[in-house]
Amino acid sequence: MNQILPFNPGFTLGERAEHLEKQADGRWCVTTSRGTKHLAPVVFIAGGLGSFEPRKPPIDNIEYFEDKGVEYFVRYPEFFKDRRVVIAGGGDSALDWTIYLAEVARELTLVHRRTEFRGAPDSVEKVQELAKSGKIKLITNAQVTGLHGNGKLDGVVIQHDTEGEFTVETDYFVPLFGLTPKLGPIAEWGLELDKNAIAVNTLDYSTNIQGIYAIGDVNTYPGKLKLILCGFHEATLACQSAFKVARPDQKLSFKYTTVTGIEGLPL
Amino acid sequence: MKEDIKITVFDRDNERHDLDAPTDMGMNVMELCKAYELPVEGTCGGMALCASCHVYVLSNHILPEPTDDELAMLDQAFFVQDNSRLGCQLKIREEMDGLEVKLAPVSQ
Ligand SMILES: Cc1cc2nc3c(=O)[nH]c(=O)nc-3n(C[C@H](O)[C@H](O)[C@H](O)COP(=O)(O)OP(=O)(O)OC[C@H]3O[C@@H](n4cnc5c(N)ncnc54)[C@H](O)[C@@H]3O)c2cc1C
Ligand code: FES
Numbered sequence: 001m002n003q004i005l006p007f008n009p010g011f012t013l014g015e016r017a018e019h020l021e022k023q024a025d026g027r028w029c030v031t032t033s034r035g036t037k038h039l040a041p042v043v044f045i046a047g048g049l050g051s052f053e054p055r056k057p058p059i060d061n062i063e064y065f066e067d068k069g070v071e072y073f074v075r076y077p078e079f080f081k082d083r084r085v086v087i088a089g090g091g092d093s094a095l096d097w098t099i100y101l102a103e104v105a106r107e108l109t110l111v112h113r114r115t116e117f118r119g120a121p122d123s124v125e126k127v128q129e130l131a132k133s134g135k136i137k138l139i140t141n142a143q144v145t146g147l148h149g150n151g152k153l154d155g156v157v158i159q160h161d162t163e164g165e166f167t168v169e170t171d172y173f174v175p176l177f178g179l180t181p182k183l184g185p186i187a188e189w190g191l192e193l194d195k196n197a198i199a200v201n202t203l204d205y206s207t208n209i210q211g212i213y214a215i216g217d218v219n220t221y222p223g224k225l226k227l228i229l230c231g232f233h234e235a236t237l238a239c240q241s242a243f244k245v246a247r248p249d250q251k252l253s254f255k256y257t258t259v260t261g262i263e264g265l266p267l
Numbered sequence: 268m269k270e271d272i273k274i275t276v277f278d279r280d281n282e283r284h285d286l287d288a289p290t291d292m293g294m295n296v297m298e299l300c301k302a303y304e305l306p307v308e309g310t311c312g313g314m315a316l317c318a319s320c321h322v323y324v325l326s327n328h329i330l331p332e333p334t335d336d337e338l339a340m341l342d343q344a345f346f347v348q349d350n351s352r353l354g355c356q357l358k359i360r361e362e363m364d365g366l367e368v369k370l371a372p373v374s375q
Contacts, residue, residue, distance in 0.1 A: 049310065058345050058374050090342040113347060118339040149290040180317065181310065
């Protein structure tokens with residue numbers, strides 16, 4: 001932060017860049033998940049591998065049931081009050097939410113692929129106790145393989161290693177399999193993509209859209225290496241090109257900060 | 268320099284790739300696949316944190332037991348079977364000569 005301080009940039013933290021729109025005056029407008037708008041003549045995308053999103057189990061119609069009974073996060077526990085809930089997963093978040101929601105939900109089922117759990121021993125023990133006392137239903141050696149319902153989830157299909165397939169009626173299905181990075185909204189910006197990365201011209205790391213640059217892990221080109229050093233190099237060259245787009249009437253001069261310092265700061 | 272061993276990888280279209288694998292470079296099966304440009308992401312760099320290197324072991328080789336970290340990651344992965352392993356946790360050694368693995372499907 002100290003390094004960037006002299007340049008006095010603005011920061012928008014904890015928000016995700018969602019939309020990119022060209023303005024009538026030629027500038028770009030980036031809008032975030034909270035509605036913050038940024039206007040600029042050029043945009044650099046340095047999104048790495050993207051933002052972390054929940055890992056979705058490979059169930060055919062899972063997307064159809066999103067917001068209709070499938071929830072990848074427990075945002076508001078009271079949401080599940082007096083409802084039937086099926087949680088799937090075997091890690092800490094599956095165990096923690098099972099313990100928490102056992103008190104909230106009317107009926108709670110935890111489905112896990114194996115008999116052993118990898119979570120904190122404390123939580124594992126608590127879940128086993130809840131199952132023994134009948135407060136929750138614990139189904140191990142099993143996976144949720146199907147969802148059904150008419151406009152709203154009403155049951156999950158469970159495939160058990162030895163008992164075969166059966167259905168558990170439920171209002172909610174909460175799969176908790178961790179997070180995985182996804183390019184997310186950036187993939188919808190009309191940029192040329194190659195295997196989930198943004199294709200760029202190595203002359204200046206510009207994309208197929210004028211004024212939009214992509215640097216670091218988010219871009220790709222022949223010979224690309226995902227390294228910090230390469231990201232800095234790409235940023236440096238992209239800045240030279242961006243300067244010309246942003247300030248077409250000004251001359252770009254090359255300086256060493258070790259020789260001339262930074263304008264306004266003592267050397 | 269040690270002799271290379273052979274490792275066979277079946278890709279997701281079931282195409283067979285017989286790969287020469289060096290045993291003296293500290294390589295693992297994920298890195299081997301990447302070196303031969305097979306479709307393995309290795310997103311986490313081999314830290315057992317992404318499961319993008321998930322493979323099924325087809326041959327009867329006796330491999331080192333998975334660590335807790337590997338098992339924990341496999342718990343969060345999909346299409347997991349009894350013969351599932353994370354390629355990045357399989358360090359290439361001489362005993363693996365003739366090993367056959369198949370790339371697991373990629374999940375969303
Ligand atoms: C295990 C591992 C070890 C590594 N070791 C080395 C090493 O030794 N040396 C080396 O040089 N490199 C190493 N790397 C690679 C290095 O980490 C990356 O090349 C570098 O971090 C890429 O920087 P970046 O700024 O492009 O992306 P990132 O560091 O991934 O940053 C991208 C940021 O953008 C955010 N973001 C994404 N989408 C949006 C959006 N829509 N709105 C807002 N924000 C968004 C993300 O949340 C993230 O904070 C390693 C990588 C891994 C995985
Ligand atoms: S490369 Fe990420 S788990 Fe193997």
